[in-house]
Amino acid sequence: MNKFKSSMKVTKRIYRTHGDKFMRKLFLPILIAAIILSLAACDAVTAVSADSSTPAGSVSLVDVTTEQGVSIKLPSDMPLQKIQGNSIYLNTETGDSAVFLVSDTVSPLTEWTKEKVAETYKLKYDGVVIKSFENGNQINGKDALVAILDLTTPKGSAVTMALVMITDGKKLYTITLGYGRDKTEGSLAINLQTCIESITIPE
DSSP states (O other), rough: HHHHHHHHHHHHHHHHHHHHHHHHHHTTTHHHHHHHHHHHHHHTOOOTTOSSSSSGOOOOOOEOOOOTTTTEEEEEHHHHEEEEEEEEOOOTTTTOOOEEESSOOOOOGOOHHHHHHHHHHTTEEEEEEEEEEEEEEEETEEEEEEEEEEOOTOOEEEEEEEEEEEOOOOEEEEEEEEETOOOOOOOHHHHHHHHHHHHOOOO
């Protein structure tokens, strides 16, 4: 809860600086909330050794339907967890995580640029580098934005994060999938593209 209060303080500061138009266009509240939840997942994983990953070959992909109605394939070693009262799919050994949020506020995804996504993540993370950015494509028939970022958490963990924003014109669904940069042989890293391509939002 304290993390959400902090996120709202950041949101209010940005509002005072950039104005209401900026806020409406960039959906900062929901993306910042996703960032905060992702941080909560990272903070929940401590003292993870380099050899603690479950071999990816022993993990299967399972069909999951989230509380927000999103259908996605996720590694079977990422069960649903309650972290500070929030639902997060998390492997507490490796730190692989999946966060899902939905907002009724919708505006064209074209308002999001590579630079603006990076600026938003820099509010909470260090060393933010966008490795890939695609906006204007579709996932299962819905307009989508997909960005892959490398970043460092406030506690010094090096993380790769996939941001997926997908809309049906009525609601905006924000999904973040994260794993440690030293976990490239882990189940989420290996299956990341499959997980992203499997995302289906409610009709």
